[in-house]
Amino acid sequence: MNSEIELAKISLASFLGMFASVFGETHKHIIALIALMIVDTIFGWVKGFKKGRWTSKKAKWGIAGKIVELLLISLLYLLDWVFKVDFIVYIGLYYFMAVELASIFENYAEINGNLPKGFLELMQKIQFNVGTLVVSKVKNFIDRLFGDDKK
Numbered sequence: 001m002n003s004e005i006e007l008a009k010i011s012l013a014s015f016l017g018m019f020a021s022v023f024g025e026t027h028k029h030i031i032a033l034i035a036l037m038i039v040d041t042i043f044g045w046v047k048g049f050k051k052g053r054w055t056s057k058k059a060k061w062g063i064a065g066k067i068v069e070l071l072l073i074s075l076l077y078l079l080d081w082v083f084k085v086d087f088i089v090y091i092g093l094y095y096f097m098a099v100e101l102a103s104i105f106e107n108y109a110e111i112n113g114n115l116p117k118g119f120l121e122l123m124q125k126i127q128f129n130v131g132t133l134v135v136s137k138v139k140n141f142i143d144r145l146f147g148d149d150k151k
Helices: 003-023 026-051 056-083 087-112 119-146
Strands: none
Touching: 026 056, 026 087, 056 087
């Protein structure tokens, strides 16, 4: 697994999670996650049929993975209920949305033989800009929390 891609997913999920916790409405985010899961499943099946590698065993494990994602989101809701840290739910939701989107694009690339032109460049720009923003926000928060030693 590429650690830079995982870091980008977590960074983006953290940023969007903090943003969304201010505005609420998690049910819309859950619906979006489930929609992405359905699209990813369909693309995975199409890829499997096209490559001649579709099996019910692989399909079962794919669906089991989706169920595990939803169970983890439920666990995050439980943690939110116990510790009152609602942004954790959003971080989980956005992380799994990023995972589903990455899987959709991976399946699309395998079905069609390539990704749309300019897509990789766009993703790299987003990764850099969002990662830089998240790092600066975390740094500012830590500086405010513990005081800046450079004063």
